[in-house]
Amino acid sequence: MLLEDYFDFLSSDDIRIKGTRVGIESVLDEYLNFGKSPEAIAEQFSTITLEQVHATILYYLHNQEIIDKYIYDWIEYTNQAQQKYDENPPEFVVRLLKLKEKRKATKVTH
Numbered sequence: 001m002l003l004e005d006y007f008d009f010l011s012s013d014d015i016r017i018k019g020t021r022v023g024i025e026s027v028l029d030e031y032l033n034f035g036k037s038p039e040a041i042a043e044q045f046s047t048i049t050l051e052q053v054h055a056t057i058l059y060y061l062h063n064q065e066i067i068d069k070y071i072y073d074w075i076e077y078t079n080q081a082q083q084k085y086d087e088n089p090p091e092f093v094v095r096l097l098k099l100k101e102k103r104k105a106t107k108v109t110h
Contacts, residue, residue: 007024015070017048017056018052024060025074028060029071
């Protein structure tokens with residue numbers, strides 16, 4: 001089996017662990033940024049196996065420059081999406097925030 005066989009390459013910015021909705025960035029984030037062991041990552045993501053976690057880490061190590069860019073682009077995208085959401089939240093979120101402020105103001109006056 002080739003290492004690439006462990007993944008679904010949906011697009012240049014969307015690589016998932018085969019047969020799951022788990023992106024490689026999720027596994028690598030836990031491994032690289034939080035220092036979790038492969039075993040802990042496999043426990044955290046119930047839809048992937050320890051073998052798939054090891055394959056993801058190995059794929060990263062064999063393609064580090066490409067995957068570092070992939071992760072950088074993913075972080076940039078999520079930051080932009082969060083900023084866009086914060087600037088223009090859905091109407092129900094606006095209503096909830098107003099309700100929260102109203103309750104907070106009521107507690108202060110009592």
